Amino acid sequence: MEGLLILIGVYVLDIVIKKVAAGKKKQQDQHREIPPDDEFDNEQQEEQTSHTKPRSLQDLIRQFEEAQRENSGGTYVPPSPEVEDDEEDVGLPVVTPAKPGEYTFSEIAESVVQWEYVSVELLQEAFGFSERIAQQVLAELQAKRIVGRDMGDGDCDLLVHDKVELDNHFKRLQREAEEQQAAAAQEASLQERREAELKHQKELAELEERARQLREQAGQGTSPDMNEAIGEPCLASADNHVHTRNLDKFEIRRGFIWAKVLDEPRFKKRWSARAR
Structure with a gap:
């Protein structure tokens, strides 16, 4: 496709150049008469030019710009290619919240994983947070291992990069939380059983001590x-x-x-x- 466009451009430029040259020649003919020998020589030169090798695209572009400059009286400026600004703002796609103006943590995370990097300033710009709220949200994203640590310039890399990976990450975090709760409940149950066993042993020791005292009292019958x-x-x-x-x-x-x-x-x- 690009090759076809280049060929079309070369063909159009060649036609434009020929038209410009013909117009210029016509203007010169109006001001002075050309001798027949010179006219014949010019026709031969034009025929030789038409049979020469096709010039390169850069030569054609340069010739076209020179012709445009001559026609415009020297005021023509060739268009310069657009230079992308390095400091151009990064696009910040944001999901539509279920409640307008109120973002849940999952909605914020789903928006953030579409960015290139995360910072406090980007969170403020995307969601309208204050600086304090944006710092808290960034800390929570780091705690959930969705965003990495600060790289030194205030920007943080992403550890999760799309919605599917984010859903799997949330499921893994939920499973880990349930396992921690189950382990804590089991530890509490074991602690209660230990305390009950210690209490039971203490009561048995007290009863044995009372029985020993009674036996000693019974042995003092003399x-x-x-x-x-x-x-x-x-x-x-x-x-x-x-x-x-x-x-x-x-x-x-x-x-x-x-x-x-x-x-x-x-x-x-x-x-x-x-x-x-």
Whole structure:
């Protein structure tokens, strides 16, 4: 396609040049008469020129510009090619928000991934944010690993480059958040179980200590106080030879204490016959 356009341009330029030369020749003929020999020589030169090799495109363009300059009295200026401005603003495509004037984080991210780079100034320009809000949005984009760190001049590279990649990135972030929540819940449950186990062990230790104290008290039955409380045994009568013994208050109280200890559910569960 480009080759065809070049050939057409060369052909048009050649025609224009010939027309300009013919017009110039006609003007010269009007002012003076050309001798026949000179006219014949000019015709031969024109025939030789028509049979010569086609000139290059640059020569034709240069000749066309010179002809235009002569016709315009020296005021013709050839058009210069347009030079792109390096500081031209980057196009900022922005998605249409669901609520006018209110952008969600996903809508901002979907817009940002279409840019070349991200900065606080571009966020302010695209969404109308204040500088503080734009800085917060940029920090959130960096925390979500959508935008990279500052490269030193205030501009940040993109880590996600299209909407499909952005959707997959959001799904991965959601899955990671759910896994973290599940791990935190499991850790909390394990901590509660540890605390309950420690509390249970502490209660068992207290019960064992109480039982040990009661056993020690029961083993001190030969103390003077206990002997005084027991009293003298009954003497056997001469008639029936039956030995009897009176129960004192200490033995009765000790029996009640043991009965109360053994009737406690926790102590009873630990010291049941099945456990033994």
